[in-house]
Amino acid sequence: MSATPFPAAPVLQLNNVALAVADLDHMIGWYQNVLGLRVEERGHFDPVDADFAMLTGEGFRLELVSRKGGEHRPADRSAPPQHLHALGWKAIVLESSDLASTTATLVAHGVEIVWAEQRLTPTLASTMVRDPEGNLINIFGKLA
Structure with missing residues:
Protein backbone atom coordinates (compact mmCIF):
# COMPACT_ATOMS: atom_id res chain seq x y z
CA MET A 1 0.00 0.00 0.00
CA GLY A 69 -40.47 -0.14 13.50
CA GLY A 70 -37.51 -1.21 11.40
CA GLU A 71 -36.76 -4.61 9.96
CA HIS A 72 -34.41 -6.41 12.32
CA ARG A 73 -31.97 -8.77 10.62
CA PRO A 74 -30.95 -11.63 12.92
CA ALA A 75 -27.35 -12.11 13.98
CA ASP A 76 -25.22 -14.50 11.92
CA ARG A 77 -25.52 -17.81 13.77
CA SER A 78 -22.79 -19.66 11.88
CA ALA A 79 -20.83 -21.90 14.21
CA PRO A 80 -17.09 -21.34 14.58
CA PRO A 81 -14.98 -21.49 12.49
CA GLN A 82 -17.53 -20.80 9.72
CA HIS A 83 -18.53 -17.57 11.49
CA LEU A 84 -15.31 -16.07 10.11
CA HIS A 85 -16.61 -16.36 6.53
CA ALA A 86 -19.14 -13.55 7.07
CA LEU A 87 -17.27 -10.26 7.07
CA GLY A 88 -17.65 -7.74 9.88
CA TRP A 89 -17.34 -7.63 13.64
CA LYS A 90 -17.37 -11.14 15.11
CA ALA A 91 -17.76 -11.02 18.87
CA ILE A 92 -17.48 -8.99 22.01
CA VAL A 93 -14.32 -10.40 23.59
CA LEU A 94 -13.94 -10.19 27.37
CA GLU A 95 -11.40 -11.57 29.81
CA SER A 96 -11.95 -13.43 33.06
CA SER A 97 -9.48 -14.00 35.88
CA ASP A 98 -11.34 -17.28 36.65
CA LEU A 99 -12.71 -18.80 33.46
CA ALA A 100 -13.97 -21.97 35.15
CA SER A 101 -16.13 -19.99 37.61
CA THR A 102 -17.33 -17.65 34.86
CA THR A 103 -18.31 -20.64 32.71
CA ALA A 104 -20.15 -22.27 35.63
CA THR A 105 -22.08 -19.02 36.21
CA LEU A 106 -23.05 -18.81 32.54
CA VAL A 107 -24.24 -22.43 32.60
CA ALA A 108 -26.27 -21.75 35.76
CA HIS A 109 -27.98 -18.84 33.95
CA GLY A 110 -28.89 -21.14 31.06
CA VAL A 111 -26.82 -19.16 28.56
CA GLU A 112 -26.38 -20.68 25.10
CA ILE A 113 -22.85 -22.12 25.14
CA VAL A 114 -20.97 -22.37 21.83
CA TRP A 115 -17.95 -23.94 23.56
CA ALA A 116 -16.76 -24.12 27.14
CA GLU A 117 -13.17 -23.64 28.27
CA GLN A 118 -11.84 -24.42 24.79
CA ARG A 119 -8.02 -24.47 24.72
CA LEU A 120 -6.82 -21.89 22.17
CA THR A 121 -3.08 -21.75 22.87
CA PRO A 122 -0.83 -23.45 25.42
CA THR A 123 -1.72 -20.73 27.95
CA LEU A 124 -5.15 -19.45 26.86
CA ALA A 125 -8.69 -20.88 26.80
CA SER A 126 -12.08 -19.37 26.08
CA THR A 127 -15.75 -19.89 26.67
CA MET A 128 -17.87 -18.64 23.80
CA VAL A 129 -21.58 -17.92 24.30
CA ARG A 130 -24.46 -16.20 22.57
CA ASP A 131 -26.66 -13.50 24.06
CA PRO A 132 -30.46 -13.89 23.70
CA GLU A 133 -30.41 -12.33 20.23
CA GLY A 134 -27.58 -14.57 18.98
CA ASN A 135 -24.58 -12.22 19.26
CA LEU A 136 -21.28 -13.92 20.10
CA ILE A 137 -19.44 -13.18 23.33
CA ASN A 138 -16.02 -14.79 23.75
CA ILE A 139 -14.51 -14.84 27.23
CA PHE A 140 -10.78 -15.53 27.48
CA GLY A 141 -8.95 -16.86 30.51
CA LYS A 142 -5.50 -18.17 31.32
CA LEU A 143 -5.06 -21.92 31.66
CA ALA A 144 -4.08 -23.05 35.14
Missing part, protein backbone atom coordinates in the same frame (compact mmCIF):
# COMPACT_ATOMS: atom_id res chain seq x y z
CA SER A 2 1.47 3.34 -0.97
CA ALA A 3 1.66 6.30 1.37
CA THR A 4 -1.07 8.91 1.05
CA PRO A 5 -0.36 12.63 0.93
CA PHE A 6 -2.60 13.07 3.99
CA PRO A 7 -1.59 12.48 7.62
CA ALA A 8 -3.33 9.83 9.72
CA ALA A 9 -6.16 10.84 12.04
CA PRO A 10 -5.17 12.29 15.40
CA VAL A 11 -4.73 9.86 18.28
CA LEU A 12 -8.02 8.09 18.99
CA GLN A 13 -9.21 5.96 21.87
CA LEU A 14 -12.10 3.53 22.04
CA ASN A 15 -15.27 5.06 23.50
CA ASN A 16 -17.57 2.04 23.34
CA VAL A 17 -18.77 -0.83 21.19
CA ALA A 18 -22.33 -0.44 19.86
CA LEU A 19 -24.72 -3.36 19.42
CA ALA A 20 -28.06 -2.97 17.65
CA VAL A 21 -30.75 -5.00 19.43
CA ALA A 22 -34.43 -5.71 18.83
CA ASP A 23 -35.62 -5.71 22.47
CA LEU A 24 -33.71 -3.06 24.40
CA ASP A 25 -35.23 -3.70 27.84
CA HIS A 26 -34.75 -7.48 27.62
CA MET A 27 -31.14 -7.12 26.47
CA ILE A 28 -30.33 -4.58 29.19
CA GLY A 29 -31.64 -7.05 31.77
CA TRP A 30 -29.63 -9.92 30.32
CA TYR A 31 -26.35 -7.99 30.22
CA GLN A 32 -26.96 -6.76 33.79
CA ASN A 33 -28.05 -10.09 35.30
CA VAL A 34 -25.73 -12.44 33.43
CA LEU A 35 -22.58 -10.39 32.79
CA GLY A 36 -22.89 -7.91 35.66
CA LEU A 37 -22.83 -4.76 33.54
CA ARG A 38 -24.27 -1.53 34.93
CA VAL A 39 -26.48 1.02 33.18
CA GLU A 40 -24.55 4.28 32.98
CA GLU A 41 -27.05 6.19 30.84
CA ARG A 42 -30.29 5.71 28.90
CA GLY A 43 -31.69 8.02 26.28
CA HIS A 44 -32.80 8.65 22.74
CA PHE A 45 -30.79 9.61 19.65
CA ASP A 46 -33.04 11.99 17.71
CA PRO A 47 -31.04 11.95 14.42
CA VAL A 48 -31.64 8.19 14.01
CA ASP A 49 -34.82 7.92 16.12
CA ALA A 50 -33.32 5.20 18.31
CA ASP A 51 -33.34 4.46 22.04
CA PHE A 52 -30.05 3.52 23.70
CA ALA A 53 -28.49 2.32 26.92
CA MET A 54 -24.81 2.72 27.76
CA LEU A 55 -23.63 -0.18 29.92
CA THR A 56 -20.32 -0.32 31.74
CA GLY A 57 -18.13 -3.22 32.74
CA GLU A 58 -14.61 -3.41 34.08
CA GLY A 59 -12.69 -1.19 31.66
CA PHE A 60 -15.20 -1.17 28.81
CA ARG A 61 -18.53 0.27 27.71
CA LEU A 62 -21.21 -1.44 25.64
CA GLU A 63 -23.87 0.64 23.92
CA LEU A 64 -27.15 -1.16 23.22
CA VAL A 65 -29.24 0.68 20.64
CA SER A 66 -32.70 -0.11 19.29
CA ARG A 67 -34.86 1.46 16.65
CA LYS A 68 -38.55 0.60 16.66
Whole structure:
Protein backbone atom coordinates (compact mmCIF):
# COMPACT_ATOMS: atom_id res chain seq x y z
CA MET A 1 0.00 0.00 0.00
CA SER A 2 1.47 3.34 -0.97
CA ALA A 3 1.66 6.30 1.37
CA THR A 4 -1.07 8.91 1.05
CA PRO A 5 -0.36 12.63 0.93
CA PHE A 6 -2.60 13.07 3.99
CA PRO A 7 -1.59 12.48 7.62
CA ALA A 8 -3.33 9.83 9.72
CA ALA A 9 -6.16 10.84 12.04
CA PRO A 10 -5.17 12.29 15.40
CA VAL A 11 -4.73 9.86 18.28
CA LEU A 12 -8.02 8.09 18.99
CA GLN A 13 -9.21 5.96 21.87
CA LEU A 14 -12.10 3.53 22.04
CA ASN A 15 -15.27 5.06 23.50
CA ASN A 16 -17.57 2.04 23.34
CA VAL A 17 -18.77 -0.83 21.19
CA ALA A 18 -22.33 -0.44 19.86
CA LEU A 19 -24.72 -3.36 19.42
CA ALA A 20 -28.06 -2.97 17.65
CA VAL A 21 -30.75 -5.00 19.43
CA ALA A 22 -34.43 -5.71 18.83
CA ASP A 23 -35.62 -5.71 22.47
CA LEU A 24 -33.71 -3.06 24.40
CA ASP A 25 -35.23 -3.70 27.84
CA HIS A 26 -34.75 -7.48 27.62
CA MET A 27 -31.14 -7.12 26.47
CA ILE A 28 -30.33 -4.58 29.19
CA GLY A 29 -31.64 -7.05 31.77
CA TRP A 30 -29.63 -9.92 30.32
CA TYR A 31 -26.35 -7.99 30.22
CA GLN A 32 -26.96 -6.76 33.79
CA ASN A 33 -28.05 -10.09 35.30
CA VAL A 34 -25.73 -12.44 33.43
CA LEU A 35 -22.58 -10.39 32.79
CA GLY A 36 -22.89 -7.91 35.66
CA LEU A 37 -22.83 -4.76 33.54
CA ARG A 38 -24.27 -1.53 34.93
CA VAL A 39 -26.48 1.02 33.18
CA GLU A 40 -24.55 4.28 32.98
CA GLU A 41 -27.05 6.19 30.84
CA ARG A 42 -30.29 5.71 28.90
CA GLY A 43 -31.69 8.02 26.28
CA HIS A 44 -32.80 8.65 22.74
CA PHE A 45 -30.79 9.61 19.65
CA ASP A 46 -33.04 11.99 17.71
CA PRO A 47 -31.04 11.95 14.42
CA VAL A 48 -31.64 8.19 14.01
CA ASP A 49 -34.82 7.92 16.12
CA ALA A 50 -33.32 5.20 18.31
CA ASP A 51 -33.34 4.46 22.04
CA PHE A 52 -30.05 3.52 23.70
CA ALA A 53 -28.49 2.32 26.92
CA MET A 54 -24.81 2.72 27.76
CA LEU A 55 -23.63 -0.18 29.92
CA THR A 56 -20.32 -0.32 31.74
CA GLY A 57 -18.13 -3.22 32.74
CA GLU A 58 -14.61 -3.41 34.08
CA GLY A 59 -12.69 -1.19 31.66
CA PHE A 60 -15.20 -1.17 28.81
CA ARG A 61 -18.53 0.27 27.71
CA LEU A 62 -21.21 -1.44 25.64
CA GLU A 63 -23.87 0.64 23.92
CA LEU A 64 -27.15 -1.16 23.22
CA VAL A 65 -29.24 0.68 20.64
CA SER A 66 -32.70 -0.11 19.29
CA ARG A 67 -34.86 1.46 16.65
CA LYS A 68 -38.55 0.60 16.66
CA GLY A 69 -40.47 -0.14 13.50
CA GLY A 70 -37.51 -1.21 11.40
CA GLU A 71 -36.76 -4.61 9.96
CA HIS A 72 -34.41 -6.41 12.32
CA ARG A 73 -31.97 -8.77 10.62
CA PRO A 74 -30.95 -11.63 12.92
CA ALA A 75 -27.35 -12.11 13.98
CA ASP A 76 -25.22 -14.50 11.92
CA ARG A 77 -25.52 -17.81 13.77
CA SER A 78 -22.79 -19.66 11.88
CA ALA A 79 -20.83 -21.90 14.21
CA PRO A 80 -17.09 -21.34 14.58
CA PRO A 81 -14.98 -21.49 12.49
CA GLN A 82 -17.53 -20.80 9.72
CA HIS A 83 -18.53 -17.57 11.49
CA LEU A 84 -15.31 -16.07 10.11
CA HIS A 85 -16.61 -16.36 6.53
CA ALA A 86 -19.14 -13.55 7.07
CA LEU A 87 -17.27 -10.26 7.07
CA GLY A 88 -17.65 -7.74 9.88
CA TRP A 89 -17.34 -7.63 13.64
CA LYS A 90 -17.37 -11.14 15.11
CA ALA A 91 -17.76 -11.02 18.87
CA ILE A 92 -17.48 -8.99 22.01
CA VAL A 93 -14.32 -10.40 23.59
CA LEU A 94 -13.94 -10.19 27.37
CA GLU A 95 -11.40 -11.57 29.81
CA SER A 96 -11.95 -13.43 33.06
CA SER A 97 -9.48 -14.00 35.88
CA ASP A 98 -11.34 -17.28 36.65
CA LEU A 99 -12.71 -18.80 33.46
CA ALA A 100 -13.97 -21.97 35.15
CA SER A 101 -16.13 -19.99 37.61
CA THR A 102 -17.33 -17.65 34.86
CA THR A 103 -18.31 -20.64 32.71
CA ALA A 104 -20.15 -22.27 35.63
CA THR A 105 -22.08 -19.02 36.21
CA LEU A 106 -23.05 -18.81 32.54
CA VAL A 107 -24.24 -22.43 32.60
CA ALA A 108 -26.27 -21.75 35.76
CA HIS A 109 -27.98 -18.84 33.95
CA GLY A 110 -28.89 -21.14 31.06
CA VAL A 111 -26.82 -19.16 28.56
CA GLU A 112 -26.38 -20.68 25.10
CA ILE A 113 -22.85 -22.12 25.14
CA VAL A 114 -20.97 -22.37 21.83
CA TRP A 115 -17.95 -23.94 23.56
CA ALA A 116 -16.76 -24.12 27.14
CA GLU A 117 -13.17 -23.64 28.27
CA GLN A 118 -11.84 -24.42 24.79
CA ARG A 119 -8.02 -24.47 24.72
CA LEU A 120 -6.82 -21.89 22.17
CA THR A 121 -3.08 -21.75 22.87
CA PRO A 122 -0.83 -23.45 25.42
CA THR A 123 -1.72 -20.73 27.95
CA LEU A 124 -5.15 -19.45 26.86
CA ALA A 125 -8.69 -20.88 26.80
CA SER A 126 -12.08 -19.37 26.08
CA THR A 127 -15.75 -19.89 26.67
CA MET A 128 -17.87 -18.64 23.80
CA VAL A 129 -21.58 -17.92 24.30
CA ARG A 130 -24.46 -16.20 22.57
CA ASP A 131 -26.66 -13.50 24.06
CA PRO A 132 -30.46 -13.89 23.70
CA GLU A 133 -30.41 -12.33 20.23
CA GLY A 134 -27.58 -14.57 18.98
CA ASN A 135 -24.58 -12.22 19.26
CA LEU A 136 -21.28 -13.92 20.10
CA ILE A 137 -19.44 -13.18 23.33
CA ASN A 138 -16.02 -14.79 23.75
CA ILE A 139 -14.51 -14.84 27.23
CA PHE A 140 -10.78 -15.53 27.48
CA GLY A 141 -8.95 -16.86 30.51
CA LYS A 142 -5.50 -18.17 31.32
CA LEU A 143 -5.06 -21.92 31.66
CA ALA A 144 -4.08 -23.05 35.14
